[in-house]
Amino acid sequence: MKNGVSSRAEMRARIASFGRDPIALDNRQDPVIGCSNSGAAVLLAEGLWRPVPVSWSPNIVSRSLISPELSIVQISPQTDRLLLVARPKSAVWLCPCCGCQTDRVHSHYLRRLADLPWQGRVVEIQLYARRFRCANSQCRCQIFIERLPATVRPKARRTTHLGGSQQAIVFAVGGQPGSRLSRKLAMPVSGDTLLRMVHSAPLPDLIAPTVVGIDDWACHRGQRYGTIICDLERNCVLDLLPDRNADSVARWLKRWPGIKVVARDRAGLYADVARCGAPNPVQVHGGPLAPTQQFR
Incomplete structure (x- = not known):
């Protein structure tokens, strides 16, 4: 086994090779294996990181906590947060309009980004982003901002x-x-x-419903009501209509000709709508109580 041992004796011998405790070779007692923890952790800049040993197996997880698009320049612990100064790694960029590659930097600007916390402390990334000049003189986008899709969305903080x-x-x-x-x-x-x-x-992709429930719901109880339409197979709300108008519900049902079952209450309004908007499906009395109560 590459990262393990084949027997208990081999495990004890390997433990003994890392320490001087004779208990490791004594079959009558179990050796104590532990580690030391640092009370004040020290974060090193990326240039001081040690490379991953080549003898490590691929099943050992090793990855950076920062985006692969960024290079850490400085790490500055503050009283209430952890400040990371970063720069993009790539020296060249592609113009988003014509696709021409360029390394001509127009200017720099500072972006302050909030990141996932570390040890219960807020993390802030000060990113020195760049504006590039397009190398194509015929391009309509002469100056553009580099995009870092794996790190941050445009204009996001x-x-x-x-x-x-x-x-x-x-x-x-x-x-x-x-x-x-x-x-x-x-x-x-x-x-x-x-x-x-x-x-x-x-929004998630809407799957054509086959079993729906129709009921009314109160926008303002006692004053204004609308119509709720639920997918009873997936137990989710499909649509909220702003009124209890029969024409609105009929138009909605005609958009989905694959509906086979319509569950409704005993009100005459929804019965007429179901017959006009979807004449073929089976009508079930009672209404979608469970989805409606969950929505409310």
Whole structure:
């Protein structure tokens, strides 16, 4: 075995080769294996890193905590945060308009990015980004900004990894609760920003429904009601209509001719709509109570 041993005796002999404790060779007792922890960790700049030993097996996980597109210039621990000064690694870039490669730097500018926390401390990356001049004189985009898709989105103030973590939090617990939880996890963000993440998130591909439930829901109880349409096979909300108008529901049903079953309450409005908008599906009385209650 490359990283292991084939017998207990071989394991004891290997442990004894790293220490001077005679217990390691005594079959009557088990040796003590431990490690020492540093109370104040020291982070080294990337230029001082040791290369990964060639004898290490591929199953040993070894990767950088920073984006592969960046090179760490300086690490500065602060009282309340960890400051990383970084620069892009690539010396040349491709023009986004014509695809011409260029290394002509027009200017530099500073971007401050929030990143995933480290040891309960907020991490901030000061990224010295560059503007390039296109080498093609006929290109309409003479000056462009380098893009780092694996690190940060254009105009964003947080890395893609931090944005993904915060987005998962807001989808799980909501805006204000997500803001309080993120602050505890050293990823401070406002509730309004989390809600903007929800609105900007791409919608999943909609699969054509076959079994739907139709019911009303209250925008303002006792005053204004709309219509909720659920996919009863996947237990999710398909659409929210702003009114209880029969024509609106009928138009929605005609958009999905593959619907086979419509579950509804006993109100005459939805019965007429189901017959006009989707005359072939089977109608089931009762309504989508479980999805509706979950939505509310």
